[in-house]
Amino acid sequence: MQDLDLGIGDGADAAVNYVLDHFTPMLDGIAAGIGFVTDGIRDALTALPMPAALLAIALLALWRVGWKFAIFAVAALLLIGGMGLWERMMETLSLVLAATIIAIAIGVPLGIAMARSGAVQMVARPALDLMQTMPAFVYLIPAAMFFGLGAVPGTIATVIFAMPPVVRLTNLGIRQVHAEFIEAGLAFGCTPSQLLLKVQIPNALPSIMAGINQTIMLSLSMVVIASMIGAGGLGNTVLTGIQRLDVGTGFEGGLAVVVLAVLLDRITQSFGQAGHGFRFRQLFAGRG
Template structure:
């Protein structure tokens, strides 16, 4: 008796069954994701480059500081000078769409895992599989189910990048001090009030770390997703690889790094308290006054 079982053949049968019986559902998913991705991309591309740089610089000033805001201006001006602004906005739209979908699915899933140990036991191996499976493998079913373009690229990115936000939401809620939970119950909090007024606020640093890691993993998929037509900076890097053009590949890679640094520093800041914008302007003015005073003293000497 032949006991051989082909896992690959089983996967082919499963994929063909889904394509034969669930095509309307797949079309609906593609339409929703296409609407989200297309809306974000259209909005970002409608912003002139100078205005986009100013907006990101102000956000950097508010959340990080004037030094990083200056870096943001210079780095994004370099990206615009290299002619990669459109590709950068396309990649940013892919990252934002994938992160938004990952948050909408991942945070409720993390909350459910924190409240139900059986569910956590079931989901944990799935997250392990999602994180350890080579990223290229996700492109095959994504392309088969949804064709080519930004939609399958976004879906593959979501699958690859979602585990951190799920894990760290679960971890953050579990690590909320028992005293806080007991105090909330003592004051008569319902389960919903306990979640939104006690557990989530205290778990926010952990949740924001998960979102930050999801954004970074989404950016790492930019080049890979370009192989199925996701566009953006990945196309620039892929063109450099195909043509053995070191300069083009380096420029595309540099733009990805700049985008990663800007997003990383800004999103990290949301997990910790920040001084008000007024205080940041006061600090900048104090620094400027100090510099001018030192310069005048040197001139007098």
């Protein structure tokens, strides 16, 4: 029996060709905006001297987590530098930060809209399900067709892949704010915007930060895959190891990705935990 062909793939091809034929100026504008963000962050990070970057990350780790983690962060970053992957690590970090910033800028307002409107949630949930379940490699095809090769299509593919957690957890966090808090805000005469900014978002912040943390982790995993379309960074090292069957090169690239993931995960987690963070005055407690 001959397989039934519904022509879904042909329809997708036709849709892509239609977009390319009629919306190229808009795509160029999107690429220019995302390129401005991505290139700006990359240039700033790669221009930062290694000692200055080490000091900044050590202070951030000390402030948010503690002195033990600060020592680990410096040692881990020195290890990456010793493998000759410092510049590629900073390129990967810039892509992750750019994708995360864009995902947050789109995802948090969308999550708020979902929490406040059942109609928006009904439309957005199937789209988020599709974004989360679609294999990551599939996003590279339209990104490359619409935006060519390089960091911009890699960032766009990463945003699409990594955005759902921050949308879902923003929606969940705002919906789970206790009714008593909302009633108290209304009793004090809060407008809808004041209720959102002063009551709902502060109480939903742990959930929102958990979504941002997951978005960062997914962004890091996707930018490695995006090296296949020229995104650069540590993904190039891993890809080179695969292409040449070079275990050492692939292991070094993978180890650098793991180190970066641990640093980003621990630091971003701390922002979602109330009262978390090392206080510098603890260094001097009991002295003088």
